[in-house]
Amino acid sequence: MRYILSLLTVSALAVLLACQVASTANTTVSNSGNKTTQAQNSPPQTADKSHDADHSAEAEAPRITLADAKKDFDGGNVVFVDTRAEVAYKNEHVKGSINMPMEGFEARYKEIPTDKKIIAYCS
Template sequence: MNHSRQALFDTLAQVGKAMGNGHRLTLLERLSQGEAPVETLSSCADLTVGNTSQHLQHLRRAGLVTARRDGRQIFYRLTDERIMQLMCLMRGIAETNLAEMERLLGKLFPESDGAGELEAISRDALRSKLERGEVTVLDVRPQDEFQSGHLRGAINIPVEKLEQMLDQLPKNREVVAYCRGPYCFLSREAVRILRSHGFQVRRLEDGYPSWKAAGLPVDRVGT
């Protein structure tokens, strides 16, 4: 009996071992945006295609990702959307209990928020504003990620194109920008750009994966 119980924990530990690598968490974060080919994943994780494939095989053996072939390309996706919830829990535990997280966050986002320019809005507050029709939601991720899934009713303008497409956004209405998640800089950059052009804008406290993991309304292009 004890042997069988230990075997269960050993099997469960395979998930923890597969996620116990920063590069693999980067890959999972990207896959939480939607399906992607190995080449895109390697660029996102700043790895070679070969190294990326090795990490993906670890994740695949642990049941965290699955793959399909389309011609010469192999596309990966998460096997279970609860993986996003697991990553959110990991982040919350680490930010609460590891002092190093605070130091690293300060290093990643060193800018001052004295003027409130990076003020964030929670998921619940944004949902209420959307239900009342009070806000325009701006997705500043790349187009392929937007097409894989996005907040319902969101406008997609990748952050590098934002200044050339300001006329697509209303100046008399609050804008909420979002991107991949709390460690993504894209929505922060969008807030700075829009504030400099006179827009009333905030960023979503979390990104698309957390919104989706919470069971809130999402859409995909073509659906």
């Protein structure tokens, strides 16, 4: 169990790190101030599991499509972890998600249920 929690922590931290360095090149702001994201020409990429173990955890963090996340949400078999600041979370978030900003993650990661798939997001 301790190994699983450690692995979960490393994976979540990798996702959080990836969120902080993610490019916003495909995000625009409309005249009304609403953010929209342009569709990319290529499908989402998943982690390449063929790398050696000494590669960073960020490179190993799997990514899923929005359609897959929605399917899991509708099925009730997922926990969403919103890694943004509390202000952004209060503005809008996935219904039922847990707000856990990077700054306090190490102190709070045990609050994340382990009986469901965990999806961390930052935008």
